[in-house]
Amino acid sequence: MPDAPQIDVECRVNGSTVVLRGHPMDRLLGVLRLQLGLTGTKEGCGEGECGACSVLIDDTLVNSCLVPLLHARNTSITTIEGVATGDRLHAVQEAFIADGGAQCGICTPGMVLAAVSLLSRNPEPGLDDVRTALAGNLCRCTGYMRIFTSVLHACRK
Amino acid sequence: MSETSIGMSRPRREGFAKVTGQARYVDDLVLPGMLHGITVRSPVARGLIRRIDFGPEIPWSEFTIVTAADIPGRNRVALIVDDQPCLAEDRVNHPEEPVLLLAHADRQLLEEARRHVTIDVATEPAVFTVDEALAGTTIVWGVDNVFKTYAVARGDVDAALASAPIVVEGEYETGAQEQLYIEPNGMIATASPEIGVTVRGSMQCPYYVHKALMALFDLPEHKVRVVQTETGGGFGGKEEYPSIIAGHAALLAWKSGRPVKLIYDRAEDMVATTKRHPSRTRHRTGVAADGRLLAMDVDFTIDGGAYCTLSPVVLSRGTIHASGPYYCPNTRLRGRAVATNAPPHGAFRGFGAPQSLFALERHLDRVAAAVGLSPDEFRRRNFIQNGQTSAVGQVMRDPIDMNALLDRALTLSEYHAKRARFTEINPALRVRKGIGLASFMHGAGFTGSGEDHLRSVVAIEADAAGRVSVLSSNTEIGQGTNTIFVQIASSALGVPEDLVEIAQPDTLVVPNSGPTVASRTCMVVGKLIESAAMALRKDLAKVGLEGERFDAETFRRACTDYTTRFGTLRATARYSPPPGLRWDDETYTGDAYGTYAWAVYVAEVSVDTATFETSVDDFVAVQEVGRVINPVLAAGQIEGGVAQAIGWALYEKIVWREGRMVNAEMTNYIMPTSLDLPPIRVYFEERPYAHGPWGAKGIGELPMDGPAPAIANAVAHATGTDPRSLPLTPESLMALTEAAHA
Numbered sequence: 001m002p003d004a005p006q007i008d009v010e011c012r013v014n015g016s017t018v019v020l021r022g023h024p025m026d027r028l029l030g031v032l033r034l035q036l037g038l039t040g041t042k043e044g045c046g047e048g049e050c051g052a053c054s055v056l057i058d059d060t061l062v063n064s065c066l067v068p069l070l071h072a073r074n075t076s077i078t079t080i081e082g083v084a085t086g087d088r089l090h091a092v093q094e095a096f097i098a099d100g101g102a103q104c105g106i107c108t109p110g111m112v113l114a115a116v117s118l119l120s121r122n123p124e125p126g127l128d129d130v131r132t133a134l135a136g137n138l139c140r141c142t143g144y145m146r147i148f149t150s151v152l153h154a155c156r157k
Numbered sequence: 158m159s160e161t162s163i164g165m166s167r168p169r170r171e172g173f174a175k176v177t178g179q180a181r182y183v184d185d186l187v188l189p190g191m192l193h194g195i196t197v198r199s200p201v202a203r204g205l206i207r208r209i210d211f212g213p214e215i216p217w218s219e220f221t222i223v224t225a226a227d228i229p230g231r232n233r234v235a236l237i238v239d240d241q242p243c244l245a246e247d248r249v250n251h252p253e254e255p256v257l258l259l260a261h262a263d264r265q266l267l268e269e270a271r272r273h274v275t276i277d278v279a280t281e282p283a284v285f286t287v288d289e290a291l292a293g294t295t296i297v298w299g300v301d302n303v304f305k306t307y308a309v310a311r312g313d314v315d316a317a318l319a320s321a322p323i324v325v326e327g328e329y330e331t332g333a334q335e336q337l338y339i340e341p342n343g344m345i346a347t348a349s350p351e352i353g354v355t356v357r358g359s360m361q362c363p364y365y366v367h368k369a370l371m372a373l374f375d376l377p378e379h380k381v382r383v384v385q386t387e388t389g390g391g392f393g394g395k396e397e398y399p400s401i402i403a404g405h406a407a408l409l410a411w412k413s414g415r416p417v418k419l420i421y422d423r424a425e426d427m428v429a430t431t432k433r434h435p436s437r438t439r440h441r442t443g444v445a446a447d448g449r450l451l452a453m454d455v456d457f458t459i460d461g462g463a464y465c466t467l468s469p470v471v472l473s474r475g476t477i478h479a480s481g482p483y484y485c486p487n488t489r490l491r492g493r494a495v496a497t498n499a500p501p502h503g504a505f506r507g508f509g510a511p512q513s514l515f516a517l518e519r520h521l522d523r524v525a526a527a528v529g530l531s532p533d534e535f536r537r538r539n540f541i542q543n544g545q546t547s548a549v550g551q552v553m554r555d556p557i558d559m560n561a562l563l564d565r566a567l568t569l570s571e572y573h574a575k576r577a578r579f580t581e582i583n584p585a586l587r588v589r590k591g592i593g594l595a596s597f598m599h600g601a602g603f604t605g606s607g608e609d610h611l612r613s614v615v616a617i618e619a620d621a622a623g624r625v626s627v628l629s630s631n632t633e634i635g636q637g638t639n640t641i642f643v644q645i646a647s648s649a650l651g652v653p654e655d656l657v658e659i660a661q662p663d664t665l666v667v668p669n670s671g672p673t674v675a676s677r678t679c680m681v682v683g684k685l686i687e688s689a690a691m692a693l694r695k696d697l698a699k700v701g702l703e704g705e706r707f708d709a710e711t712f713r714r715a716c717t718d719y720t721t722r723f724g725t726l727r728a729t730a731r732y733s734p735p736p737g738l739r740w741d742d743e744t745y746t747g748d749a750y751g752t753y754a755w756a757v758y759v760a761e762v763s764v765d766t767a768t769f770e771t772s773v774d775d776f777v778a779v780q781e782v783g784r785v786i787n788p789v790l791a792a793g794q795i796e797g798g799v800a801q802a803i804g805w806a807l808y809e810k811i812v813w814r815e816g817r818m819v820n821a822e823m824t825n826y827i828m829p830t831s832l833d834l835p836p837i838r839v840y841f842e843e844r845p846y847a848h849g850p851w852g853a854k855g856i857g858e859l860p861m862d863g864p865a866p867a868i869a870n871a872v873a874h875a876t877g878t879d880p881r882s883l884p885l886t887p888e889s890l891m892a893l894t895e896a897a898h899a
Contacts, residue, residue, distance in 0.1 A: 038178070040177070041178070043341075044341070044423065045423040045822075046423055047822060049823035079178070080177065081178050089173075093176040093177065096172070096175075097168045097169060098168055100169070100789040102172055103635035103637075103793060103797065104390040106338075109176075131832050132832065135831050137831070138339060139831075140337050140390050140801070141797045142796060143793075143800030144796075144831045144834055145796045145834075146789070
């Protein structure tokens with residue numbers, strides 16, 4: 001859309017204030033990947049089914065492929081690149097490594113964010129809570145079992 | 158000194174990169190001046206291309222446009238039978254067949270442009286089912302629509318069936334299945350006549366892509382370079398099709414003089430690329446009154462789609478597995494792969510075996526009932542034993558103990574108690590319970606003489622600082638290649654694991670250790686790595702390195718010493734068959750596989766008799782896969798395979814309309830979510846295999862084979878229906894139930 005109007009959108013991404021530029025209806029997924037180089041956010045389906053593009057907007061888990069750039073204005077966004085503190089991994093990330101929660105890794109960023117989001121709301125989830133919280137994130141490799149284990153272990157840390 | 162890490166759950170090597178989002182997949186790469194590519198495809202199943210129109214709305218002069226006429230070499234996708242064009246020329250043979258390629262810097266404009274290309278095709282009659290293909294009224298491939306047949310028989314099947322006290326017949330069908338790796342296919346290419354072609358992307362088999370590009374561009378080996386980037390799942394779906402995408406990206410790069418990235422979106426990946434072959438299997442089985450198998454007559458037919466691609470090898474594995482882990486003195490196995498005008502079906506975990514084993518294991522429950530034996534007792538009386546001969550004439554030399562696996566699976570699942578209880582309580586329930594089992598095996602590595610033809614090579618190098626590189630073309634696609642290769646190499650060398658790294662699969666750097674398929678990576682290639690490591694150790698003995706285990710400093714000193722005195726420190730190993738293995742390609746008999754993994758799975762289900770929804774409530778997977786190198790990764794393989802098979806059994810239905818998948822979206826092609834799966838309980842029996850690394854066998858495909866028949870058998874138990882085809886959607890189960898009550 002070469003002639004489409006361009007807008008500037010100020011928001012916070014992983015703690016830093018940024019100005020994103022694009023068409024109001026540009027997908028946040030593409031803007032994060034192309035303008036900020038935050039390629040940890042993945043495109044699996046582009047239609048909000050798989051959750052590979054999950055990010056947190058104001059602490060709510062969303063599919064960034066369905067979020068228009070305009071909606072990012074004045075929000076605070078966390079992508080997978082913002083989950084660890086420097087080299088110190090989040091407990092969820094450590095558990096995914098230790099317990100086999102990641103295989104091919106393409107769903108992992110979204111899955112980690114979904115788990116982080118769950119633990120921030122519910123620090124001691126049961127298995128059913130975990131299953132429900134991750135239901136919007138598809139994984140084709142693991143059969144989910146070791147992802148459940150990872151999340152349950154992470155909340156015990 | 159620590160002991161070796163074999164049998165220990167070492168964390169995934171690339172785990173840190175994956176959990177932090179730092180792992181780079183093909184779509185994450187950007188090359189300077191890069192264009193995007195897109196594929197324009199056939200709108201119909203079959204016909205002659207009359208004309209291609211470019212709509213006036215698009216500034217076409219800005220675009221790079223590639224047709225078959227631009228191909229410098231041979232317009233074929235080099236594989237088994239070179240029948241598939243990389244781009245259609247005068248005719249198309251399936252919907253979504255690639256016809257034309259476009260490149261432009263603006264991805265959105267490119268998408269717009271694709272909609273303004275009209276491919277005008279004079280349609281011809283097409284074939285969409287196995288029956289239509291076999292009827293031969295319309296010939297769409299060769300002289301008879303048949304890609305390949307196998308027939309292998311022993312004993313006198315007709316006489317044995319004629320005299321058998323009980324004969325049970327049955328016909329079984331399975332549907333296509335989409336691999337649905339979460340990372341769609343994609344490639345980035347740079348190309349020029351002077352330098353050659355370089356392609357990076359998502360793939361399982363760099364040297365398949367390499368071979369295809371050499372032929373397509375008529376280039377020598379050294380002018381084609383293929384690099385695997387981090388790959389977000391494959392499951393067979395990135396075995397052969399990436400050769401086409403790589404070719405397309407490279408053709409656009411060749412013509413435009415710019416790097417070209419070609420990434421499929423989900424819909425395109427689902428509608429255009431390969432899926433599991435649909436199948437139809439017919440069984441006629443003769444049994445003695447005591448339940449002994451007397452004769453098995455099996456006719457296994459798969460739908461290969463429009464081009465031959467890998468169908469002969471899928472058929473071969475499916476046919477050989479069609480008689481299962483049983484001994485029967487009179488057997489006749491017939492296999493056929495036929496052509497239809499659907500996109501070619503291809504590799505998907507299990508590779509024909511899940512299809513034929515579904516038919517067999519569902520059928521044997523019916524045979525058991527006809528004899529009046531329980532499903533487990535019937536199987537127990539027929540399991541193949543050490544020293545007996547399989548239907549293709551393989552003498553089972555390695556110890557087999559299917560009874561032990563069966564006992565353990567029955568105990569862990571409380572099979573007998575539950576079966577009795579469910580039978581008793583079901584009549585009063587709306588949601589009925591069932592429990593079913595399947596016993597099966599999976600041959601590890603290529604079938605028959607396949608590994609002899611591949612003659613895989615791996616190399617291990619160490620530099621003067623004692624850093625070790627493992628060089629192989631086998632790819633990490635999530636299954637754990639990197640991690641187990643480090644465990645194998647470091648254990649064989651006797652060095653700490655952090656000294657060892659796995660080289661990125663890059664045809665410029667790594668030797669051809671064959672494709673990452675067929676449950677061969679750990680068993681076959683892992684063994685080569687072990688051998689190469691032992692050879693490297695032998696070299697280091699020349700500078701006095703002796704002992705079992707070495708610390709980093711000792712090893713480093715030896716490497717420095719060696720490289721100073723002798724130069725490069727590098728050892729290779731090439732595949733040679735284990736002694737005594739023989740296979741006859743003509744008669745299709747002999748040692749079909751070096752060894753097999755064996756398993757018994759039990760599924761417990763609930764079926765809602767009002768909505769006809771089935772859920773799996775518990776799943777027990779007991780298997781013997783040789784020595785387990787890494788328990789967490791191995792269990793992850795089993796769990797993931799079981800999950801995919803549950804999807805295939807219950808949810809994943811491809812709806813076809815004139816050869817095209819019409820539900821090519823994740824919204825209406827349903828794979829299991831975190832809410833849909835039972836606890837998957839995984840148990841290993843470890844019987845080391847003499848010719849695998851530390852006794853390991855292949856593992857990846859096995860778990861795809863057993864769940865579907867175990868579930869179908871459980872549904873039969875729960876409902877009293879007789880399911881014969883997959884998937885068992887609510888619609889199909891409702892029809893079955895109504896038929897049973899009619």
